[in-house]
Amino acid sequence: MTKVDLQKNRPLISIIIPVYNVQEYVEACLFSVMGQTYPNLEIIAVDDGSTDDSGKICEKFADKDERITVIHKSNGGLSSARNAGTDIARGDYICYIDSDDAIDPSFTEKLYNICAGEECDMAVCGIRYGHPEMEDEINSADGCKTNVVSGVDLLRDFYGEEHIPITVAWNKMYRRDIIGDIRYPEGRIHEDEATTFKFLYKAKRVGWTNEKLYHYTMRSGSIMQSEFNPKRLQILDAYADRRDFYKTYADSGDQNAERFLIREEYCYLSEILLMYGKVKYDLPDRKDLVETLFDRYKKEYKQSTRKKWNMIRRIFYMVSRIFPGLYYGIKKRSH
Structure with missing residues (x-):
């Protein structure tokens, strides 16, 4: 040795x-x-x-x-x-x-x-x-x-x-x-x-x-590099963890945490909408996932601090409750 x-x-x-x-x-x-x-x-x-x-x-x-x-x-x-x-x-x-x-x-x-x-x-x-x-x-x-x-x-x-x-x-x-x-x-x-x-x-x-x-090292075929894998839905749990963490501090009056909380809510809801669109239009055989994502979106929207959001975002995420595929369509066309 x-x-x-x-x-x-x-x-x-x-x-x-x-x-x-x-x-x-x-x-x-x-x-x-x-x-x-x-x-x-x-x-x-x-x-x-x-x-x-x-x-x-x-x-x-x-x-x-x-x-x-x-x-x-x-x-x-x-x-x-x-x-x-x-x-x-x-x-x-x-x-x-x-x-x-x-x-x-x-x-x-x-x-x-x-x-x-x-x-x-x-x-x-x-x-x-x-x-x-x-x-x-x-x-x-x-x-x-x-x-x-x-x-x-x-x-x-x-x-x-x-x-x-x-x-x-x-x-x-x-x-x-x-x-x-x-x-x-x-x-x-x-x-x-x-x-x-x-x-x-x-x-x-x-x-x-x-x-x-x-x-x-970027390895082809891994979950993180693949186009879509249902396991990637677990990233939503990470958003939820961050949201809950910041909410704890925001409830105690931490202004930084309150700003981060609002940002995480934007990111969280946007990620759900992106996954909803990808699953619905790219994985048509996964109807169960579509319903799960839509239910999750409605639940998280209802529990959010949306009254503190700016008006444009409030309108957009409210409309997305009715047309959840809208955000995915906009993103896909922009790329």
């Missing part, structure tokens, strides 16, 4: 990697994590009941690097694996890396420097899309910049000033106490959309850089 100088005078950073049937990708992921310029790492690979050789590959890497710990557990999904790693993490800071992705050698070093140097609760970086081995887009520090805002300010612009995705779990570093006892909802997809906003709402200072330090 290769011994690593852990430089105990530097804070420990825990990198949590959920692993499930990714034997084609996990080696590249682990190599990228092991090759970080910031050495004081705790690398936690959580094998979530893989039926291929993913777990064995992780063990092979653990034999070579004492920083790697491998957990083997029964399959519980991505959230369950992230939560299992979070529960045992010892680091002062935590990062989540998906096992089919990779990170730039300076990922942890640069995000830690932002957190420490700017006294931030979180740090966020840009994303390079494609395969980790692709060289068509060279990441350069030229033109890269860093900014510091509050988590609330970042939430106001859902994708940040430089369009850096903020809802995902994996292009970030979190100070441990920001995560606290918050965990990812298990048993559904879009789990980070129901969670990351809670971290941001707690964060007083968030540093972000547009430098593309996270390499996201």
Whole structure:
């Protein structure tokens, strides 16, 4: 086993990697994590009941690097694996890396420097899309910049000033106490959309850089990349989670939460209408889904704070109760 100088005078950073049937990708992921310029790492690979050789590959890497710990557990999904790693993490800071992705050698070093140097609760970086081995887009520090805002300010612009995705779990570093006892909802997809906003709402200072330090692998055929899959209806639960979270704070007089609540209601109802149209016109054999979505729209509209909406939106969403396919038709023609 290769011994690593852990430089105990530097804070420990825990990198949590959920692993499930990714034997084609996990080696590249682990190599990228092991090759970080910031050495004081705790690398936690959580094998979530893989039926291929993913777990064995992780063990092979653990034999070579004492920083790697491998957990083997029964399959519980991505959230369950992230939560299992979070529960045992010892680091002062935590990062989540998906096992089919990779990170730039300076990922942890640069995000830690932002957190420490700017006294931030979180740090966020840009994303390079494609395969980790692709060289068509060279990441350069030229033109890269860093900014510091509050988590609330970042939430106001859902994708940040430089369009850096903020809802995902994996292009970030979190100070441990920001995560606290918050965990990812298990048993559904879009789990980070129901969670990351809670971290941001707690964060007083968030540093972000547009430098593309996270390499996201786009795999064809996945639920997230497919044209439509009924499982994507679970994103509505994420909207509901955000709506309920903001409503709790808004009821206590938090004006930021009230603004976010109204925005989430707009987004929530719009997403229901888009899915309604897609299911009705693109999946004509799913009449049950059409009825479910329409019932959900009517229920959420009735429970909304619509009296606080601007007049145009109030009229539009009221009309959509009668003509629910209208919004989808407008969106489709505009594209």
